[in-house]
Amino acid sequence: MFARPISVDDADDGAGEPGWIAVCDLDRLKAEGTVRVARPDVLVIWNDGDIVACDRACPHEQADLGLGHVAAGRLFCPRHAASFDLRDGTICPGWPSPPLRLYPVRVTGGQVWLSNPAIGGPPRPGCRPGDEAPPGS
Numbered sequence: 001m002f003a004r005p006i007s008v009d010d011a012d013d014g015a016g017e018p019g020w021i022a023v024c025d026l027d028r029l030k031a032e033g034t035v036r037v038a039r040p041d042v043l044v045i046w047n048d049g050d051i052v053a054c055d056r057a058c059p060h061e062q063a064d065l066g067l068g069h070v071a072a073g074r075l076f077c078p079r080h081a082a083s084f085d086l087r088d089g090t091i092c093p094g095w096p097s098p099p100l101r102l103y104p105v106r107v108t109g110g111q112v113w114l115s116n117p118a119i120g121g122p123p124r125p126g127c128r129p130g131d132e133a134p135p136g137s
Helices: 026-032
Strands: 020-025 034-037 042-047 050-055 069-071 074-076 083-085 105-108 111-115
Touching: 020 026, 020 034, 020 042, 026 034, 026 042, 026 111, 042 111, 050 105, 050 111
Parallel strands: none
Antiparallel strands: 020 111, 034 042, 042 050, 069 074, 074 083, 105 111
C-alpha cells in the first residue's frame, strides 16, 4: 500500500509548462518507490533509476495495480500475478490482455512531471520513459 495519493491540484503550482503537470518530488518517489496520483488515476514508479507512469487499473481485470509490487523491471498484478514490462507495458506471455498504458514523464527542478495525455488526452500505448523531450529542446 502506498502513502496518501496526491492529485494534480495538490501538486501543480501553476508554474509548469503547457501539457505537463507536476505530480511529486523526485526525492519522495525515490523514498517511496511508487506514488499514486489520484487524478488522473495513475501510478508513478521508481524502477531501477527510471521513472515510469502507468494506469493504476490492470487492463486484464481492472485490479488495483497500486496493491501489486515491482520487481526486476516488472509490475505484478495483485489479482492474477501476471506482470507487465515497465519498458513497454507488455504483459507476460500466456495472458490475454492489452498492454498496460504508459505515459511520458520527465524530471525538472527536482519535480516529476506527467505529460498531459494522462490528464485528459488519449494515452500513448507502449510509450517509454523519456519519449517526450522537455519543452525547448
